Amino acid sequence: MNFNGSQDYGSYPTGLPYNTSMDYEDYYQELDASKIIIPSIYALVCCVGLTGNAMVIYVILKYAKMKTATNIYILNLAIADELFMLSVPFLATSAAVRHWPFGSLMCRLVLSVDGINMFTSIFCLTVLSVDRYVAVVHPIKAARYRRPTVAKVVNVCVWGLSLIVILPIIIFADTVPAQDGGVDCNFLWPESAWSEAFVVYTFLLGFLLPVGAICLCYCLMVARMRAVGLKAGWLQRRRSEKKITRMVLLVVAVFVLCWMPFYIVQLVSVFHRPPDPMVTQLFVILSYVNSGANPILYGFVSDNFRRSFQRIVCFRWLESGLDAEQVDYCAVALKKQATCSPLDFPKDCTASDMVFRNGTYTSRTTTV
Secondary structure (H helix, E strand, O other): OOOOOOOOOOOOOOOOOOOOOOOHHHHHHHHHHHHHHHHHHHHHHHHHHHHHHHHHHHHHHHOHHHOOHHHHHHHHHHHHHHHHHOOHHHHHHHHHHOOOOOHHHHHHHHHHHHHHHHHHHHHHHHHHHHHHHHHHHOHHHHHHHOOHHHHHHHHHHHHHHHHHHOHHHHHHEEEEEOOOOOEEEEEOOOOHHHHHHHHHHHHHHHHHHHHHHHHHHHHHHHHHHHHHOOOOOHHHHHHHHHHHHHHHHHHHHHHHHHHHHHHHHHHHHHHOOOOOHHHHHHHHHHHHHHHHHHHHHHHHHOHHHHHHHHHHHOOHHHOOOOOOOOOOHHHHHHHHHHHOOHHHHHHHHOOOOOOOHHHOOOOOOOOO
């Protein structure tokens, strides 16, 4: 989404880009190529994002052991990312046809859904970082506040806050005539100054302030760890929290890397001049890549998420009575498939619903 009103869903300027010496033939060949490349990239991002976040939502809702306070916040983030991906088909179509073909109502709806989930994502990461701070720095008080019921209430508040923040989008989003005679989906600001104000507004609330709060949480955690690192019992507890904290920190770092170029482009477009349209589109795509990257990060960092994902991929073969702590599900599944004969299936190779019912398999690691 672009907030400054100069560039929008699928909107391309009819003139040549700034600072270019290419002739008209080369320029329009580039535009024709972008009609295929940009929608294809959008389609790939959409497929990965929808599939990955659907798996995260499924495993947290399916398995009782995954319903911790931290995972409830991750569930909220996955829902926001999943809904964020629903805007991508509209973006891809608009980029391909170079105008907005879906009408005024869908323009306002898509921009609003896109905006609320964009803010919800960063607010969820802020809440996750505060949750890590409370768990690490105030472990005794954490037992009172770090409960799934409290996490659900906080998630509702996050969505409510996001809805309030995007009210300008709901009010001013609409279709506007394009220079080439088509229709674009954009913002109808009462005055041009509103465009600059809204870019700064979204940058502060959607990036700078939340990232600042996140950095503060992690700085306080590091200071706390150094201050009490030698106290009895702290080392063991720090190990139990280490993987969760590292996962959240990694997710935050990827968010910053994916969204910072987007906000830089928005600020440059308002206060200097719009960059090349292709560059703008690529940075918009990069912001959507963040939503598809989160499930991949969970799978790499969290043992429990990785095992749950493996169990989904090898669904029928994974219902065995083996210890979930020590088993690579896919490896066991392939081994069973290779070694079990048809005569063995009634006794040894059939799925067992007892061990994994409601996700209550045994694990000695900290749940993530």
